[in-house]
Amino acid sequence: MNKLKLNYTSLSFLPILVCIPLGYQLINNIHFGGLKLFQEFLISAFNPKIDNEIIITIIKRLNETILIGLFSWLVSIIFGAIFGIISSNIFYKIFNIPNFLYRIIRFFLTIIRSIHEVVWGILLIQIYGINFSIGILAISIPYIAINSKVFAEQLETIDYKSFESINQINAPKFSSLLTLIWNPIINTFKNFGLYRLECSIRSTVILGFFGVGGIGTSIFLSFQTLNFRELWTYLWSLAILIILSGLIFKKIKFNTANKILSIFFIAVFFITILFSFSYFIYFIFNNNFENFNSFSFLFKSSSDLGLFDFLKLILETIILSLLSTGIAISFPPLVIGIFNNNTSKIFIKIFAFLLRLIPTPVILLTLLTFNNPSISLAALTLGLHNAGITSKLLFTNLDSQDKRNYIAMKSLGISKKTSWLLGLFSQQAKSYLAYCAYRSDIIIRETAIVGVIGSVGLGWQLQESLSSFAWQEVAIVMIAYSSIAIVGELINGKIKNSLT
Amino acid sequence: MNNTVLELKNISYKYKNDLILNKINLKINSGEKIALLGKSGSGKTTLISVLNGTIKPTQGEVKLFNKNFEELDRKQKSKITTIWQDLRLIEDLSAEQNVNCGLLAKNNFYFAFKNLLNISSFKKAHKYMQLCRLHNSIYDKKIRQLSGGQKQRVAIARSLIQGSNILLADEPFNNLDPKLITTIKNLMLESIDKNNTKKSPKTALVSLHRLDLLNDFDKVIGIRDGKIFFNIKRNNLKKIHLDKIY
Ligand SMILES: Nc1ncnc2c1ncn2[C@@H]1O[C@H](COP(=O)(O)OP(=O)(O)OP(=O)(O)O)[C@@H](O)[C@H]1O
Ligand SMILES: [Mg+2]
Numbered sequence: 001m002n003k004l005k006l007n008y009t010s011l012s013f014l015p016i017l018v019c020i021p022l023g024y025q026l027i028n029n030i031h032f033g034g035l036k037l038f039q040e041f042l043i044s045a046f047n048p049k050i051d052n053e054i055i056i057t058i059i060k061r062l063n064e065t066i067l068i069g070l071f072s073w074l075v076s077i078i079f080g081a082i083f084g085i086i087s088s089n090i091f092y093k094i095f096n097i098p099n100f101l102y103r104i105i106r107f108f109l110t111i112i113r114s115i116h117e118v119v120w121g122i123l124l125i126q127i128y129g130i131n132f133s134i135g136i137l138a139i140s141i142p143y144i145a146i147n148s149k150v151f152a153e154q155l156e157t158i159d160y161k162s163f164e165s166i167n168q169i170n171a172p173k174f175s176s177l178l179t180l181i182w183n184p185i186i187n188t189f190k191n192f193g194l195y196r197l198e199c200s201i202r203s204t205v206i207l208g209f210f211g212v213g214g215i216g217t218s219i220f221l222s223f224q225t226l227n228f229r230e231l232w233t234y235l236w237s238l239a240i241l242i243i244l245s246g247l248i249f250k251k252i253k254f255n256t257a258n259k260i261l262s263i264f265f266i267a268v269f270f271i272t273i274l275f276s277f278s279y280f281i282y283f284i285f286n287n288n289f290e291n292f293n294s295f296s297f298l299f300k301s302s303s304d305l306g307l308f309d310f311l312k313l314i315l316e317t318i319i320l321s322l323l324s325t326g327i328a329i330s331f332p333p334l335v336i337g338i339f340n341n342n343t344s345k346i347f348i349k350i351f352a353f354l355l356r357l358i359p360t361p362v363i364l365l366t367l368l369t370f371n372n373p374s375i376s377l378a379a380l381t382l383g384l385h386n387a388g389i390t391s392k393l394l395f396t397n398l399d400s401q402d403k404r405n406y407i408a409m410k411s412l413g414i415s416k417k418t419s420w421l422l423g424l425f426s427q428q429a430k431s432y433l434a435y436c437a438y439r440s441d442i443i444i445r446e447t448a449i450v451g452v453i454g455s456v457g458l459g460w461q462l463q464e465s466l467s468s469f470a471w472q473e474v475a476i477v478m479i480a481y482s483s484i485a486i487v488g489e490l491i492n493g494k495i496k497n498s499l500t
Numbered sequence: 501m502n503n504t505v506l507e508l509k510n511i512s513y514k515y516k517n518d519l520i521l522n523k524i525n526l527k528i529n530s531g532e533k534i535a536l537l538g539k540s541g542s543g544k545t546t547l548i549s550v551l552n553g554t555i556k557p558t559q560g561e562v563k564l565f566n567k568n569f570e571e572l573d574r575k576q577k578s579k580i581t582t583i584w585q586d587l588r589l590i591e592d593l594s595a596e597q598n599v600n601c602g603l604l605a606k607n608n609f610y611f612a613f614k615n616l617l618n619i620s621s622f623k624k625a626h627k628y629m630q631l632c633r634l635h636n637s638i639y640d641k642k643i644r645q646l647s648g649g650q651k652q653r654v655a656i657a658r659s660l661i662q663g664s665n666i667l668l669a670d671e672p673f674n675n676l677d678p679k680l681i682t683t684i685k686n687l688m689l690e691s692i693d694k695n696n697t698k699k700s701p702k703t704a705l706v707s708l709h710r711l712d713l714l715n716d717f718d719k720v721i722g723i724r725d726g727k728i729f730f731n732i733k734r735n736n737l738k739k740i741h742l743d744k745i746y
Pocket of ligand 1: 515520538539541542543544545546585
C-alpha cells in the first residue's frame with residue numbers, strides 16, 4: 001500500500017543511510033582515553049577564561065583576523081567582479097571577441113576555485129614562508145574565482161534585448177558595457193558581497209590553524225595545550241565578532257543615489273586595485289622564493305607515491321565527500337522534524353549556530369579525543385559543520401513559509417510530525433536539495449581541511465608531500481584534487497539544473 | 501534628388517527552417533517617410549532588425565550610405581535610431597537615465613559613468629521628455645514603475661535624443677491616446693533641430709496598424725509572409741493593395 005516513493009522529500013531523508021557505514025566505523029574506533037578531555041571541553045564552554053591578559057590578546061588577535069578578513073574580502077570581491085565581467089557572455093558580445101577565450105578564462109577560474117584556501121595557504125606558506133600577506137593571498141586566490149562565478153552568473157541574466165538596443169545606439173563599447181552591467185553588479189555586491197565577508201573571516205580563522213595569524217592561531221595553540229577555557233574565550237569572542245559584523249552590515253543600506261557614498265566606494269575600489277597591483281609587483285621582486293628555486297624542481301623531484309596508494313587516496317576523498325554530504329543533507333530535516341516544538345527549535349538553532357561557529361579543525365580535534373582518526377570521523381566533522389549551515393537555510397525558509405497547509409492538516413487530526421513532513425517540509429524539499437547540491441561543491445573542497453588534520457585522503461597526502469618538498473607529488477595531488485572538485489561541480493550543476 | 505540612404509538587396513532571413521524574410525529588395529531615399537504595413541507575424545520587426553544591423557540576414561546585402569554594414573564605423577552606424585516594438589529599455593535604471601542612454605554615442609565613457617551614478621546633467625533628457633509630454637514626476641522613477649504609455653514615450657525620447665536622421669520605428673503608437681499620437685507622430689517625422697533640416701532631412705520608416713495615420717507618409721510598403729507585396733506612393737494606395745496583405 002504505502003510504497004516508498006522517490007520524491008524530493010524522501011530524497012532529502014535517504015542520504016541518512018550513510019550513517020550505517022559511518023556508525024560502524026566510529027563505534028569500532030571508539031576509545032575512552034579522552035572522554036575526560038571531552039567533558040572538560042564541553043564544560044569550559046560555560047566557563048571561559050576572562051582576565052586582562054587574555055582580553056588584550058583577543059583584541060590583538062581579532063584585529064589581525066579582521067584585517068586579513070577585510071582585505072581579502074575587498075580584494076576578492078573587487079577582482080571577483082572584474083573577472084566575472086571578463087568571463088561573462090556580454091563582455092564577449094560587446095567587444096566581439098571570439099568565444100573560445102571566454103571558455104579558457106572560465107576553465108582557468110574553475111581550476112583555481114576547485115582548490116580550497118587551506119590548500120593554497122599551506123602551499124604558499126611552503127613556498128614563501130609564513131608572512132602576514134600569505135593569509136590575504138591564500139583567501140583571495142580561490143575567492144576571486146568563486147566570486148567571479150557568481151558575478152558572471154548574475155551578468156548572464158542581462159536581457160539580450162536590452163543588449164541589442166544599447167548596441168544599436170552605437171555608443172563607445174566601454175560605455176555600453178558599463179551601462180548594461182551596472183545593475184547586476186551593484187545588486188550582486190548588495191546581496192552576495194556582505195555574506196562573503198563572513199566567509200572571509202571564517203576562512204581567516206581556519207588559516208590561522210596553519211600559522212597565518214589571527215584568532216585562529218590562538219585557538220589552535222590553546223587546543224594544543226589543552227587550555228579549553230582559553231579556547232572558549234576565543235571562540236565566544238569570534239562568535240561576537242561574526243554576529244556583530246552581521247548586524248552592522250544589515251544596518252548599512254547601500255544607496256547608489258547617495259553621491260558621497262558612491263564616491264567613497266569608487267575611491268575604495270580604485271585604491272584596492274592600485275594597492276593590489278603595487279603589492280603584487282613588490283611581491284614578485286622582493287621574494288627570494290626560499291624553498292622553491294625554480295620550476296625545474298617540479299621535474300627533478302621524484303615521487304614515492306605508488307599508483308595504488310594514489311587511487312586509494314582519491315577514493316578516500318570521494319567517499320569522504322559523499323558521507324559528509326549525506327549528513328549535511330539529511331540531519332537538518334530529520335532533527336527539525338523529530339523535535340518539532342518551540343523549545344527544541346531554540347536548542348537546535350543554538351546547536352546549529354555552534355556547529356557553524358566552531359571551525360572544523362576544532363570540531364575534529366575534539367572528536368579525536370575519543371575516536372581514532374578515520375574517514376568516518378572526518379566525514380562526521382565536515383557533515384556536522386555543513387549541517388549547521390544547511391539547517392540555517394532550512395529554518396529561514398520554513399519560518400517564512402505559508403503555514404496554512406500545516407495547520408489544516410493538524411486540525412484534521414493528522415499527527416504533528418506527519419503534518420510537518422507533508423504540509424511544511426515537502427514544499428521546501430526541492431529548493432533545499434538544490435541548495436545542498438551547491439553546498440556539496442563546497443564540501444568537496446573542504447575535505448582538504450579535515451584531510452590535513454584527520455589524516456585522510458588527498459589533503460593529508462598534500463601536507464606530507466609538501467613537508468618533504470616532493471613537488472611532483474604536490475602537483476599530482478593538486479591535479480587530482482581539482483579534478484575531483486571539477487567533476488563534482490559538473491555533476492552538481494546537472495542536479496541543480498534538474499531541481500530548478 | 502534621389503539619395504539612397506538604406507538599401508536591402510535580395511535579403512532573406514531564415515530561422516531554423518522558417519523563411520521569415522523572403523528575397524526582399526528595398527531602397528529608402530533620404531527624406532522619405534515610409535509606412536510599413538502588414539499583419540501580425542508578417543515580418544515587420546524582423547525587417548526593421550535587419551535594417552538597423554541587429555539581425556544579420558542569411559542572404560543578401562544591407563547597405564547604409566552605399567556601404568556594407570561591416571565597413572561602417574561606429575559614428576556612421578549611429579546615424580540610425582530605432583524605437584523597438586518591445587521598447588528594450590533598461591528596467592533597473594530610471595526614466596531619465598534611460599533617455600540619457602541615447603546620448604551615449606556622442607559622449608565618452610565618463611558620461612556613461614556619471615549617468616549611472618546619477619550625477620550627470622539631465623537637462624537635455626528632460627527637454628526631450630517634455631516634448632514627449634512626460635510629466636516631471638516620473639523623471640527619476642524606475643522603468644518598472646511606469647505605465648505602458650509612459651514607457652513607450654521614454655523609449656521614444658531615448659530614440660529622438662540621439663539626433664539621428666534615419667528613424668526606424670516599430671509600432672511606436674502602441675499604448676498612446678489619440679492626442680499623444682498626433683504629438684509623437686509630429687515629433688518623429690519632423691526634425692526638431694531646425695538648422696539641421698536643410699542638410700539632411702529626416703528619413704523615417706514606421707511600422708503601424710492604424711490606417712488613419714497614413715496621411716503623413718509619402719510611401720507605403722506592404723509586407724506579408726516575409727515578402728514585400730507592394731511599395732508605392734501613398735496617393736496610389738487602393739483597397740486591393742490592403743486586401744492583398746491583410
Ligand atoms: N526570435 C525568433 N525566433 C523564432 N521565430 C521568430 C523570432 N522572431 C520572430 N519570429 C517569427 O518570425 C515571423 C515574423 O515575426 P515578426 O516579429 O517580424 O512579425 P511582425 O510583423 O513584427 O508581427 P507583429 O505585428 O505581431 O509585431 C513570425 O512568424 C515569428 O513567429
Ligand atoms: Mg513586430
